[in-house]
Amino acid sequence: MDKLDLIPEVLDEEPISVLKVKFQGRLLKPGDVLRPKTVKLVPELEWLNDETALYTVCMIDPDAPSRNDHRFREFLHWLVINAPINRVKGGTTVAGYIGAGPPKGTGLHRYVILVFKQREKIKVEEAKISRYSAFGRARFSNKAFARKYNLGQAVAGNIFLSEWDDYVPKLYRRLEFCPNH
Template identity: 45%
Template sequence: MLNLKHLLFVSLFYMAHAADSDITKFMKHLEVIPDVIAEGPKDFLKVSYDSGVVADKGVELTPTQVKHQPKVEWNPESTNTFYTLIMTDPDAPSRAKPEMREWHHWLVVNIPGNSLDKGEVLSAYIGSGAPKDTGLHRYVFLLYKQPKKLEFTETHLTNTSAKGRENFSTKNFAEKYGLGVPVAGNFFQAQYDDYVPELYKQLGF
């Protein structure tokens, strides 16, 4: 027979889980929380690619499908609010041995409202490029509301080199600039396909 303490624990567990947003539940299920962030966002980001696929709730996509910069949509608090968008892979070079966690793929800051094209690109977009035989990688999009327009000290990175992408920390970056908890997010998973060698050539490997 279950004792009172156990019943209380179970009740509290389900109450806490029920309070999570849908995207937070998916992030906990595939361990984006705690591998990338400690606390999940309330809202979904809509992330759609010109190949016709959508990055949503950990769906598996291919590097070929996500090689071009996606369209990312959200409802801004106002046109005077600034946002930061991060795309990061915590599974580099593999989920089993993430020695380069995180390898960030895209970083745009000072985005006015939802005008992504008017933001400051700190790291140009690079699609997924999981090494061969390393299994599925998680590719996580996170949107943060900035307290104001900020001055960022990070080096600007192009999409023709891999230098400076490894060992990024979303948690540390958010803490450094006072970004708090992400307001929206989404993610997909991908593994190696025949496009990856082409991407590696682009990056100078």
């Protein structure tokens, strides 16, 4: 993951292991380039760690609105807390999943999916964000969130790259979002 310049801008250190991620049955290899229409549905995740612990899952785009102009870094695409191992659906969704949606002409964006082991069950102060809303997602900081809730180093992580395709305008309409405003 470090080859994609995530440390120290997004992470303090590499995740301990590679997160197994499947989008529509396709296994993600770190650094794969995937089209937004391929990642529009919630992925399946699998990680190895403590089966008695709870986990936080986070997906961010550090390149919003582009890799050269990242004034909205990090754009939050998904946040789930208190998830049992390998069962994200068993956790509490703080920010509903939205797939990749890079603006047209901004090139490849990095999408980072991280899993953090929690020391205890957590209750977040942040407002919940619907999967139909873009509001409250810009300028999220995974490092600040991890510090605030004492999450420590990510136990697993993976990354894919994506750029605009014809699915993105459909995503923006669903989110009532215009990237130029």
